Amino acid sequence: MLYIINKSHTDNLALSKCLQTASATDVVLLIEHAVYAALELSQSPLTAMAGSAVTVYALSPDMQARGVQQAACLDFIQYVDYAGFVELVAANQPIRSCF
Amino acid sequence: MLYIINKSHTDNLALSKCLQTASATDVVLLIEHAVYAALELSQSPLTAMAGSAVTVYALSPDMQARGVQQAACLDFIQYVDYAGFVELVAANQPIRSCF
Amino acid sequence: MKISIQINASPYQHQAADSAWHFIQAALVAGHQIYRVFFYHDGIYNALRDSRPPGDERDIVKRWSALQAEHGIDLVVCVSSAQRRGLLEQSVARKVGGYEAALADGFRIAGLGLLMEAIIDADRHICFGS
Amino acid sequence: MKISIQINASPYQHQAADSAWHFIQAALVAGHQIYRVFFYHDGIYNALRDSRPPGDERDIVKRWSALQAEHGIDLVVCVSSAQRRGLLEQSVARKVGGYEAALADGFRIAGLGLLMEAIIDADRHICFGS
Amino acid sequence: MKNIFFIIDKPLHGNIQTQEFIDIALMAAAFDQRVLMLFEGDGVYALLQQQTPEAIGLKNSSPLLKALSVYDINDVFVEAESMRERGLSSEQFVIEVNVCPRAELKQQQETADQLFSF
Amino acid sequence: MKNIFFIIDKPLHGNIQTQEFIDIALMAAAFDQRVLMLFEGDGVYALLQQQTPEAIGLKNSSPLLKALSVYDINDVFVEAESMRERGLSSEQFVIEVNVCPRAELKQQQETADQLFSF
Numbered sequence: 094m095l096y097i098i099n100k101s102h103t104d105n106l107a108l109s110k111c112l113q114t115a116s117a118t119d120v121v122l123l124i125e126h127a128v129y130a131a132l133e134l135s136q137s138p139l140t141a142m143a144g145s146a147v148t149v150y151a152l153s154p155d156m157q158a159r160g161v162q163q164a165a166c167l168d169f170i171q172y173v174d175y176a177g178f179v180e181l182v183a184a185n186q187p188i189r190s191c192f
Numbered sequence: 193m194l195y196i197i198n199k200s201h202t203d204n205l206a207l208s209k210c211l212q213t214a215s216a217t218d219v220v221l222l223i224e225h226a227v228y229a230a231l232e233l234s235q236s237p238l239t240a241m242a243g244s245a246v247t248v249y250a251l252s253p254d255m256q257a258r259g260v261q262q263a264a265c266l267d268f269i270q271y272v273d274y275a276g277f278v279e280l281v282a283a284n285q286p287i288r289s290c291f
Numbered sequence: 292m293k294i295s296i297q298i299n300a301s302p303y304q305h306q307a308a309d310s311a312w313h314f315i316q317a318a319l320v321a322g323h324q325i326y327r328v329f330f331y332h333d334g335i336y337n338a339l340r341d342s343r344p345p346g347d348e349r350d351i352v353k354r355w356s357a358l359q360a361e362h363g364i365d366l367v368v369c370v371s372s373a374q375r376r377g378l379l380e381q382s383v384a385r386k387v388g389g390y391e392a393a394l395a396d397g398f399r400i401a402g403l404g405l406l407m408e409a410i411i412d413a414d415r416h417i418c419f420g421s
Numbered sequence: 422m423k424i425s426i427q428i429n430a431s432p433y434q435h436q437a438a439d440s441a442w443h444f445i446q447a448a449l450v451a452g453h454q455i456y457r458v459f460f461y462h463d464g465i466y467n468a469l470r471d472s473r474p475p476g477d478e479r480d481i482v483k484r485w486s487a488l489q490a491e492h493g494i495d496l497v498v499c500v501s502s503a504q505r506r507g508l509l510e511q512s513v514a515r516k517v518g519g520y521e522a523a524l525a526d527g528f529r530i531a532g533l534g535l536l537m538e539a540i541i542d543a544d545r546h547i548c549f550g551s
Numbered sequence: 552m553k554n555i556f557f558i559i560d561k562p563l564h565g566n567i568q569t570q571e572f573i574d575i576a577l578m579a580a581a582f583d584q585r586v587l588m589l590f591e592g593d594g595v596y597a598l599l600q601q602q603t604p605e606a607i608g609l610k611n612s613s614p615l616l617k618a619l620s621v622y623d624i625n626d627v628f629v630e631a632e633s634m635r636e637r638g639l640s641s642e643q644f645v646i647e648v649n650v651c652p653r654a655e656l657k658q659q660q661e662t663a664d665q666l667f668s669f
Numbered sequence: 670m671k672n673i674f675f676i677i678d679k680p681l682h683g684n685i686q687t688q689e690f691i692d693i694a695l696m697a698a699a700f701d702q703r704v705l706m707l708f709e710g711d712g713v714y715a716l717l718q719q720q721t722p723e724a725i726g727l728k729n730s731s732p733l734l735k736a737l738s739v740y741d742i743n744d745v746f747v748e749a750e751s752m753r754e755r756g757l758s759s760e761q762f763v764i765e766v767n768v769c770p771r772a773e774l775k776q777q778q779e780t781a782d783q784l785f786s787f
Contacts, residue, residue, distance in 0.1 A: 134756025233638025339507030377469030
């Protein structure tokens, strides 16, 4: 399952909730204000996920827009641009937009 | 200071944040989806506030609209209708809408 | 007391317009003066004349118009918020072939200066948002 | 792959319309087919023809119209969401004296059936919201 | 026929969103799709009895929930954890529902062709 | 002259809200009111350098922050706790700010004639 998260974790519990049930076959994609959760010092629920089997992507154009640097992010985060976003959509089913 | 909170505490941290600094001279008013926080079993940040000096009101028409019964609410909650909302606005300054 | 109101959210999708309207009704009953209602951000959608909700629901736009007609309350839509989102001043609409009558009865379009005036002159300024 | 898109939020105040547009561009480049873009809830405000953002910003409405003109993508605005919020079908507008040309170029107004069709026929359906 | 899973995580009254969302579910059923509905998070409050939105001038949408069975939507689930966190029991609800643990609902969602939330 | 306190608790880019909100603050300054600005919560991210919203086709609003001093808005505060929670230091910001603890900012807010958030 592909979870698309678009809200900051300090605003909304969508990220926490999806991480509670996400398993090794699941993919989480952070877009829009949710990219702040990729930051190592964000105190986001992702910071406790190192070593977990869940795959987490962040949308790099949304990071650039916000000045979120890859060097400051958790090391298990992977990065995609919009082309990669499309590939994630094509490769995963079902998809849940957690808005 | 009068804090007006309008979002559910499971959606948003506005209520938690205002309770961190609220003092005996402050008043908190719950409106719209925030009225769920008045429920005793809501696990809202208010459930830890019994005995605190902060005054908390809930807007009763918004409670009625949502089926939130006074009997199920925390016992220190006070209730106002829109007329009471206006009185709180007239009696307090400044006012912070935590939207 | 002079109370000024600001609406920052679209109607129907958020309760802001409803909450504000009930608040204003109660304030008027209590003898307060509503100095102005200022529509900002997505709040400008409250002024779209062509809104046609189902017959068994409240009509938010008409309710605002009635508030102006009955109590003379000043309903001001922010020009820059409105222009960005598709609600034009009559003179601009005329120039660009837009909808001159898009604004519902009782509203007027004006600049942020009228918001400042409200904040400065009123005893209280209350925001309703999403 | 056939991909269908749904937009649930107003333009400018939320990033949904931007995210969806960039996604669609990338999907087209990758050779996918965009089956339909369906505008629901406050998403219908994306179709207001009179939107005039400042000249140094992207024009979201025009960008949608261009997407239809250049790629023939079906842009459908939900009739019930639209009517409630102030965007009328031409025939209805004509009847009630509303703005017949309120809908920007390239959009059409239709019922929820077209959303169902998209969900059933497309391989993927992606929602963008607030 | 597709399996379409509708997830409601917001209350019913106060704004039009949930009502408009349920309209999609009813339309899906009218199109003979298999519709599953899940109430979780604050969405469980949508099921409460004694909601009187008339108190704030809003139309009561609870009848929309009762219409689900008319549209043959019978797979209506509520997340057990969300109910427990709010101290709710299914006797307080306007319709009959299946109370399921989160983990089980996750498995169900994985089999869906389409997940819908708003 | 009124003391008007503007509280920014949302990031700068992605949507128009914060930009439109800052427009009110600039207008207040133009009307010779005493303007105080407070960045707290995710609002502290608004101050970050190296934001390039052009990457998603958006206008860069960072110059708006630099315009604050032009409008004689010099009382710009950042909540220390919000910065610490996000591991940020003021060298990462595009403008000079006063870093203050939450409790002190609360006292300041109490003296305001008008608190503004969005």
